[in-house]
Amino acid sequence: MFRKTTCLSAIFLLPFTLHLVQPCHGEETAARKTKPLIDLKSQISEKRLLPTSEQVSVTQDTAASALVVKIQPGKEGYPGLHITPEVDSWDLSEFGHIEARIVNTGKKDLSFVLRVDGKADGADFTSNTESVTIKPGETRTAKVIFGFTYGYKPAMKPNPAAISRIVCFSSKSEVEKSFRIETLEAAGPAGETPPVIPANVRTKPEKGVILGSGVALDAKQLEAKDGVQAAIEGASLKLSYLAGTKPQEVVLKPLIGRWDLRDAFEVKVKVKNTGTAAVMPKVKITSNGGPTDSISPSAPLQPGAETVIAVPFASAIPWQGIKGLEKTSWEGQPGTGTKFTSDAVSGVSLSTSPADAPQSLLVTEIVAGVPVYPEMPEWLGKRPPVDGDWEMTFKEEFDGTTLDESKWRIYTENYWDKRSHFSKNNVVLGGGVVKLHYEKKTGFHNDDPNGKKTDYATGFLDTYGKWVQRYGYFEARMKLTKAPGLWPAFWLMPDRGVAAGPQWKRADTGNGGMEFDVMEYLGRWGPFRYNIAMHWDGYGKEHKQTGTTTIYFLPDKDGFITAGVLWTPGLIVYYANGKEIARWESPKVSTVQSDIMFTNVS
Numbered sequence: 001m002f003r004k005t006t007c008l009s010a011i012f013l014l015p016f017t018l019h020l021v022q023p024c025h026g027e028e029t030a031a032r033k034t035k036p037l038i039d040l041k042s043q044i045s046e047k048r049l050l051p052t053s054e055q056v057s058v059t060q061d062t063a064a065s066a067l068v069v070k071i072q073p074g075k076e077g078y079p080g081l082h083i084t085p086e087v088d089s090w091d092l093s094e095f096g097h098i099e100a101r102i103v104n105t106g107k108k109d110l111s112f113v114l115r116v117d118g119k120a121d122g123a124d125f126t127s128n129t130e131s132v133t134i135k136p137g138e139t140r141t142a143k144v145i146f147g148f149t150y151g152y153k154p155a156m157k158p159n160p161a162a163i164s165r166i167v168c169f170s171s172k173s174e175v176e177k178s179f180r181i182e183t184l185e186a187a188g189p190a191g192e193t194p195p196v197i198p199a200n201v202r203t204k205p206e207k208g209v210i211l212g213s214g215v216a217l218d219a220k221q222l223e224a225k226d227g228v229q230a231a232i233e234g235a236s237l238k239l240s241y242l243a244g245t246k247p248q249e250v251v252l253k254p255l256i257g258r259w260d261l262r263d264a265f266e267v268k269v270k271v272k273n274t275g276t277a278a279v280m281p282k283v284k285i286t287s288n289g290g291p292t293d294s295i296s297p298s299a300p301l302q303p304g305a306e307t308v309i310a311v312p313f314a315s316a317i318p319w320q321g322i323k324g325l326e327k328t329s330w331e332g333q334p335g336t337g338t339k340f341t342s343d344a345v346s347g348v349s350l351s352t353s354p355a356d357a358p359q360s361l362l363v364t365e366i367v368a369g370v371p372v373y374p375e376m377p378e379w380l381g382k383r384p385p386v387d388g389d390w391e392m393t394f395k396e397e398f399d400g401t402t403l404d405e406s407k408w409r410i411y412t413e414n415y416w417d418k419r420s421h422f423s424k425n426n427v428v429l430g431g432g433v434v435k436l437h438y439e440k441k442t443g444f445h446n447d448d449p450n451g452k453k454t455d456y457a458t459g460f461l462d463t464y465g466k467w468v469q470r471y472g473y474f475e476a477r478m479k480l481t482k483a484p485g486l487w488p489a490f491w492l493m494p495d496r497g498v499a500a501g502p503q504w505k506r507a508d509t510g511n512g513g514m515e516f517d518v519m520e521y522l523g524r525w526g527p528f529r530y531n532i533a534m535h536w537d538g539y540g541k542e543h544k545q546t547g548t549t550t551i552y553f554l555p556d557k558d559g560f561i562t563a564g565v566l567w568t569p570g571l572i573v574y575y576a577n578g579k580e581i582a583r584w585e586s587p588k589v590s591t592v593q594s595d596i597m598f599t600n601v602s
Helices: none
Strands: 002-006 008-011 033-035 049-051 056-061 066-071 080-083 095-104 111-118 123-134 139-145 163-169 179-188 208-213 223-225 231-235 238-241 246-253 267-273 280-286 306-311 345-352 359-369 390-395 420-422 428-429 434-436 438-443 453-458 472-479 487-495 513-518 529-536 542-553 561-568 572-578 579-585 594-601
Touching: 056 080, 066 080, 095 111, 095 123, 095 163, 095 390, 095 453, 111 139, 123 139, 163 542, 223 231, 238 246, 238 345, 267 280, 267 345, 280 306, 345 359, 434 594, 472 487, 472 513, 472 594, 487 561, 529 579, 542 579
Parallel strands: 002 390, 002 472, 008 434, 008 472, 420 453
Antiparallel strands: 033 179, 049 080, 056 066, 066 179, 080 163, 095 139, 095 179, 111 123, 111 163, 208 359, 223 246, 231 238, 238 359, 246 345, 267 306, 267 359, 280 345, 428 434, 438 453, 472 561, 487 513, 487 594, 513 529, 529 542, 561 572, 572 579
């Protein structure tokens, strides 16, 4: 007898503020203001220079005004050096970044990482990190701008007036590494922002129009390959393909950076056969992550004929995990799923099937948009997507006036972010839904005056200790936030019961247990994309995971998604609005009863 949960309504509705940064401040060129964080000409207390392990040694060369760091081969994942201030923290409020001039004195390329730690608004601690690769004998400067991290992406900003630690480290290695720190200083103006990197620029085409009336193209946007002739003709593209057996392609690219099409679900391309031979056009959309499927009309386009080719971001063949996977991999089986990232679109590829005669196309329109929302399957919310004898084991419509505490907890530890606390006031019931409401509101975690105090409040729900099930079909109907920076999720987590011992044993994702991320969403992905994942073998050094971050879906007419998972021995299948989107077959699939959980953190 299989079992089921169904029709669980959970809305994630969130207020948000959009902060726009100003263009980069130029640094002073005549008199560059800096502040050394360590005096390399004088002896520095050993208490301020702390190796991360016995693999690391640090010596000071006062004559050369430098620190010499050597890292021996070993098991440490991130060997390096912690540098601390003379007092509790450095006050760098007059500056915009910290930089270190590093010389690679080793014999191999050095991956050098500079991390800046400090207190942040709404959190006890945060860090910003950047890295550089330095060749043997080469000198390079690593630079961390406050409020930016890992390629100068916006991040939580440590308070420049309360910087508590600088960490200089590298990666695990089987050979000796060594480097010299020649300077470590604060510089740049307060409020500094990174320079614009062209590849990081994102442009949203107005009304989704990439090619068409009102859009001025530049010849630089055309990349013609293998002898194809491509020309701008008014608001259209004129393409001429050579006869032959070799594939030929033209790519229309953004003028700078990438197109941001996260608010779209597909791209429609209108083409006309202007030649004398039939043409089978092919269109795909390329991105930083990878391309979409290549789409063609159902039949060759005859001379003079015109058609519209719709290229969906979702793959025609759902993602399938690698069978019997024994280690972490975010790859699927070849030919399944997609890696397309709609927020970083690099081009529209236009090609044809090879032919004996020359072929010509006129592309008159390329528009990113959203198709008509589909009708939902009749069975959705009523039964599982597969036949069988099913028993309803859990049903929650949130149609009461108070939350059913026999089913739900609203308090637990916050393992997911450092700035939010859980509060009963942010679990809002009404109108047949429950809202996990995220807001800027100072309070104590779990509404406990002895709990951690943070500046943001959110709601939490799970059935830990109240309801669990092993195997079956689990389903929830949800409306997702559009706010960037938020991270709502629908999970299944192991709960072996009180007899298993303390919480860490009860909820262990090792020993046959598994974390199922049925729906995990980032607001910055836009309204049509989320990820699914599976984590097993615990969260320590043996931790393993698989899944995909590029699940594309269309909500129902009311803006809801119904995310479901079918869990059977050795097999897990994921669904979005009744359509299969992913599956994984493996003996690693959980055998441990699990509870339902909803989070909405940042």
